Amino acid sequence: MSPLDRVCAIVDAQGFSVGHSFYVRELTVKGVESCITLEFDPRINEEELTERAQRTIRYQTEYVHGLSLRPWAKVRSSRDIVKVLKGLYKVFKYGDERYFACKNQKLAVILRKAQIPFVDLKEYGAPPMRELDRDYGGDKFCRYHNSNERSSWTCSERKARHLSMWLTNWQMNHY
Ligand SMILES: [Zn+2]
Numbered sequence: 001m002s003p004l005d006r007v008c009a010i011v012d013a014q015g016f017s018v019g020h021s022f023y024v025r026e027l028t029v030k031g032v033e034s035c036i037t038l039e040f041d042p043r044i045n046e047e048e049l050t051e052r053a054q055r056t057i058r059y060q061t062e063y064v065h066g067l068s069l070r071p072w073a074k075v076r077s078s079r080d081i082v083k084v085l086k087g088l089y090k091v092f093k094y095g096d097e098r099y100f101a102c103k104n105q106k107l108a109v110i111l112r113k114a115q116i117p118f119v120d121l122k123e124y125g126a127p128p129m130r131e132l133d134r135d136y137g138g139d140k141f142c143r144y145h146n147s148n149e150r151s152s153w154t155c156s157e158r159k160a161r162h163l164s165m166w167l168t169n170w171q172m173n174h175y
Pocket residue numbers: 026141142143144145154155156157158
């Protein structure tokens with residue numbers, strides 16, 4: 001039995017790479033029946049960053065995901081990501097279905113740190129986001145993104161839902 005048949009949830013995170021750090025801004029966990037998306041606050045004071053780091057952040061907001069650096073609401077810190085993932089893993093795993101699955105190198109590093117068993121969908125040929133958008137629709141965003149949506153932006157929830165559909169197809173083809 002492939003680990004792909006024992007996935008309990010698909011996870012994705014979008015956020016900000018600043019220097020060598022990755023600050024999660026939104027996290028989605030998509031199980032069989034439920035899907036949860038949470039916001040995080042990097043708690044970075046932009047004014048204290050170098051000009052170059054500020055440019056990188058603006059680029060990521062404008063062209064990568066459409067998420068502002070800081071959320072409007074008071075939410076948990078990005079530093080809590082390992083703790084939050086561990087808690088969600090306990091909720092989502094059941095029986096033999098004990099793998100999270102993702103296609104996201106930055107999130108993979110965090111999952112390893114959290115010691116959560118996971119499958120890297122890239123190793124099983126999961127396609128890039130633009131192909132998933134083409135196959136499953138590219139116009140859905142969760143409510144956390146800026147309002148003037150660009151179709152090229154990535155939303156963790158859309159990505160997790162698309163990968164979940166891709167995984168279902170994979171399982172049907174390998175039954
Ligand atoms: Zn989103």
